[in-house]
Amino acid sequence: xxxxxxLKSSTAAVAAAGTxxxxxxxxxxxxxxxxxxxxxxxxxxxxxxxxxxVEGVQFYLESVNHQMAGRKVELxxxxxxxxxxxxxxxxxxxxxxxxxxxxxGDLLANTGLAVANYVKGTGTPYFIxxxxxxxxxxxxxxxxxxxxxxxxxxxxTHPFGDWCLKQGYKKIATVSQDYTxxxxxxxxxxxxxxxxxxxxxxxxxHPLNTADFSPYLGQLxxxxxxxxxxxxxxxxxxxxxxQYASFGLKxxxxxxxxxxxxxxxxxxxxxxxxxxxxxxxxFAEGSDNPATQxxxxxxxARYHKIPSLYGFSMYSGIMWVAQALEKIGGKxxxxxxxxxxxxxxxxxGSPLGKTVKLDxxxxxxxxxxxxxxxxxxxxxxxxVPITSYPGVSQFWxxxxxxxxxxxxxxxxxxxxxKA
Amino acid sequence: MSNAGSAPIKIAGLTGxxxxxxxxxxxxxxxxxxxxxxxxxxxATEMLIFGVLAMSIDILSGxxxxxxxxxxxxxxxxxxxxxxxxxxxxFSPAAAILLGVIAATAVAIIFxxxxxxxxxxxxxxLTLALGMIVWGICxxxxxxxxxxxxxxxxxxxxxxxxxxxxxxxVLAATTVVSYAMWRFVxxxxxxxxxxxxxxxxxxxxxxxxxxxxxxxxxxxxGFFAGISGALYALFNNFVSPSTVALEQSVExxxxxxxxxxxxxxxxxxxxxxxxxxxxxxSAYTERWQTVLGLTFxxxxxxxxDGIIGALRAIxxxxxxxxxxxxx
Numbered sequence: 001x002x003x004x005x006x007l008k009s010s011t012a013a014v015a016a017a018g019t020x021x022x023x024x025x026x027x028x029x030x031x032x033x034x035x036x037x038x039x040x041x042x043x044x045x046x047x048x049x050x051x052x053x054v055e056g057v058q059f060y061l062e063s064v065n066h067q068m069a070g071r072k073v074e075l076x077x078x079x080x081x082x083x084x085x086x087x088x089x090x091x092x093x094x095x096x097x098x099x100x101x102x103x104x105g106d107l108l109a110n111t112g113l114a115v116a117n118y119v120k121g122t123g124t125p126y127f128i129x130x131x132x133x134x135x136x137x138x139x140x141x142x143x144x145x146x147x148x149x150x151x152x153x154x155x156x157t158h159p160f161g162d163w164c165l166k167q168g169y170k171k172i173a174t175v176s177q178d179y180t181x182x183x184x185x186x187x188x189x190x191x192x193x194x195x196x197x198x199x200x201x202x203x204x205x206h207p208l209n210t211a212d213f214s215p216y217l218g219q220l221x222x223x224x225x226x227x228x229x230x231x232x233x234x235x236x237x238x239x240x241x242x243q244y245a246s247f248g249l250k251x252x253x254x255x256x257x258x259x260x261x262x263x264x265x266x267x268x269x270x271x272x273x274x275x276x277x278x279x280x281x282x283f284a285e286g287s288d289n290p291a292t293q294x295x296x297x298x299x300x301a302r303y304h305k306i307p308s309l310y311g312f313s314m315y316s317g318i319m320w321v322a323q324a325l326e327k328i329g330g331k332x333x334x335x336x337x338x339x340x341x342x343x344x345x346x347x348x349g350s351p352l353g354k355t356v357k358l359d360x361x362x363x364x365x366x367x368x369x370x371x372x373x374x375x376x377x378x379x380x381x382x383x384v385p386i387t388s389y390p391g392v393s394q395f396w397x398x399x400x401x402x403x404x405x406x407x408x409x410x411x412x413x414x415x416x417x418k419a
Numbered sequence: 420m421s422n423a424g425s426a427p428i429k430i431a432g433l434t435g436x437x438x439x440x441x442x443x444x445x446x447x448x449x450x451x452x453x454x455x456x457x458x459x460x461x462x463a464t465e466m467l468i469f470g471v472l473a474m475s476i477d478i479l480s481g482x483x484x485x486x487x488x489x490x491x492x493x494x495x496x497x498x499x500x501x502x503x504x505x506x507x508x509x510f511s512p513a514a515a516i517l518l519g520v521i522a523a524t525a526v527a528i529i530f531x532x533x534x535x536x537x538x539x540x541x542x543x544x545l546t547l548a549l550g551m552i553v554w555g556i557c558x559x560x561x562x563x564x565x566x567x568x569x570x571x572x573x574x575x576x577x578x579x580x581x582x583x584x585x586x587x588x589v590l591a592a593t594t595v596v597s598y599a600m601w602r603f604v605x606x607x608x609x610x611x612x613x614x615x616x617x618x619x620x621x622x623x624x625x626x627x628x629x630x631x632x633x634x635x636x637x638x639x640x641g642f643f644a645g646i647s648g649a650l651y652a653l654f655n656n657f658v659s660p661s662t663v664a665l666e667q668s669v670e671x672x673x674x675x676x677x678x679x680x681x682x683x684x685x686x687x688x689x690x691x692x693x694x695x696x697x698x699x700x701s702a703y704t705e706r707w708q709t710v711l712g713l714t715f716x717x718x719x720x721x722x723x724d725g726i727i728g729a730l731r732a733i734x735x736x737x738x739x740x741x742x743x744x745x746x
Contacts, residue, residue, distance in 0.1 A: 085662060113657075114655075
């Protein structure tokens with residue numbers, strides 16, 4: 001081959017490669033993936049819940065072959081380290097460097113609130129299936145922060161307070177972790193319970209990560225109440241339930257829990273001592289609803305554990321987003337249309353086995369299950385519904401406008417009606 | 420060797436040669452927004468802010484020989500006051516920043532009153548405990564601090580909303596503050612701090628009021644930590660107990676050590692190294708904290724004088740070496 005011939009053929013080869021590359025690039029642009037940024041605590045105090053959040057999202061994406069509305073989904077996972085400053089930094093990274101079309105996740109309210117404040121400026125859609133801070137769907141709504149498949153903290157304890165009245169309980173004491181999530185859950189129960197004639201005898205607030213509950217349990221034992229409501233999460237919940245039993249209170253005074261106190265992430269490691277605790281929630285893994293059973297069976301086959309609130313919520317949350325994208329033909333770039341579609345979408349086919357829609361304030365309306373921890377045939381404990389409150393609003397039976405005029409629940413405001 | 424090779428003419432306390440170096444560094448950092456993406460620019464902004472915090476700790480640690488584990492709290496108090504004043508109390512951003520820095524200095528003064536008569540590990544523990552008190556207050560005083568959830572608000576004024584504008588503003592502030600700190604440690608007063616570091620008893624017998632000098636040193640250091648805390652509040656529009664937590668103090672100290680204790684400007688190098696590492700490594704593994712820990716061990720073994728110290732050992736004298744005082 002002489003030089004001239006070589007030049008000719010190599011030029012032709014390069015040109016051919018070039019023309020080949022152009023349509024290829026265009027084809028790629030058309031099917032550019034939908035980028036989902038997942039923020040989750042993989043390290044820090046709530047790391048175990050964070051890992052289950054990832055599982056929930058991946059479990060759904062696997063079931064749809066990583067496709068939404070015909071577009072490939074690219075999942076970018078970042079560790080928020082259970083720290084709001086880190087969460088903020090990682091959110092910036094996902095939005096500004098990762099060019100994510102949306103963010104989803106975060107577990108602790110402070111991380112979620114930090115990210116919510118950030119996306120308020122960027123307009124990035126941010127979905128919060130776990131963040132329960134009441135005011136994100138009440139007094140301080142942000143249009144692009146949507147609680148798909150999530151719940152507001154006091155939404156389930158309102159009906160729970162009503163249920164307590166129906167049991168004939170007159171006096172209740174509460175014990176709770178001292179932070180907003182706890183204040184809000186206790187407030188919901190205290191307000192409905194006292195307005196119905198009940199009495200909140202005493203409220204104990206303890207710091208997160210309390211190793212020894214005996215000072216509280218000793219006082220609780222002396223109070224002679226009809227029931228004790230415990231608002232605990234994670235390791236605190238495990239310790240509280242164990243020490244409640246070893247203090248001899250179990251069997252004497254009924255123990256009521258916030259939904260996270262008897263979540264699978266807690267009772268998975270417990271035995272006899274968690275038997276018979278009552279809690280109110282939208283999801284009960286022991287429900288005989290076929291949709292719930294199918295989800296639990298498949299999740300267990302895949303991850304060898306019964307799904308927790310975290311797995312369930314993230315699975316349903318991303319499913320909600322997928323169904324909304326389906327409606328707008330996958331055009332995730334059109335943010336306004338996308339947010340609008342999510343707000344209007346009614347979630348079907350979720351593990352709840354019932355259609356779920358958002359209220360006018362962006363909070364889902366659920367049937368609230370009053371559930372009890374019972375032993376399953378194989379010896380593991382799970383939550384089985386014993387009764388249900390259909391279509392519960394986050395405002396319970398109050399008028400939303402009047403309700404939002406009262407201050408948010410806090411350590412100093414629990415909505416307690418003076419007798 | 421403190422002034423080896425100094426040129427006769429000085430401008431603003433700088434020799435001709437170091438002036439050129441400073442101008443080059445400034446020009447390069449000022450040009451960064453032209454080449455960096457928004458996200459990288461935010462990291463650079465954060466590096467500058469934490470660089471100031473690390474330098475403020477170095478004033479005490481490197482020059483007065485007192486390592487504080489309470490500077491995260493001083494830094495955070497400024498942040499809390501800035502966010503509270505602007506978002507809740509309706510002050511203008513400038514007034515909020517001023518209040519924040521005053522509050523931080525006030526906290527530093529209280530810390531200083533309690534801590535200046537101690538040294539070594541007692542100083543470390545006392546500042547740690549004082550910092551924990553501040554953290555506890557921020558966590559439990561829910562009505563004012565928002566408790567665990569912290570405080571949010573749009574603190575940054577509109578003209579600083581853009582990434583570039585804010586970076587340049589922070590760079591300008593950082594430059595002024597760094598120059599002030601540099602002048603401070605080189606002033607006759609700064610030299611007395613060095614004297615205290617090297618021999619407290621000698622300084623006493625020479626007639627210096629050692630606790631008073633340490634007190635002023637602590638207050639000045641807290642003032643600078645407050646400035647960086649105020650900048651951080653503007654940067655995040657958010658503050659929570661994790662900003663005043665012990666981890667924040669430790670991070671500041673680690674940045675200073677990584678850069679080089681007693682080098683002052685090592686603070687920027689350490690902050691840049693740690694923030695870059697955190698963000699690069701965490702993209703690849705969730706075990707990024709392990710990697711960070713190992714890196715510190717490596718730095719301590721192979722570069723006990725920090726990155727700047729290690730560079731000095733390699734580079735010829737005259738450039739970097741002149742910053743360090745040692746007898």
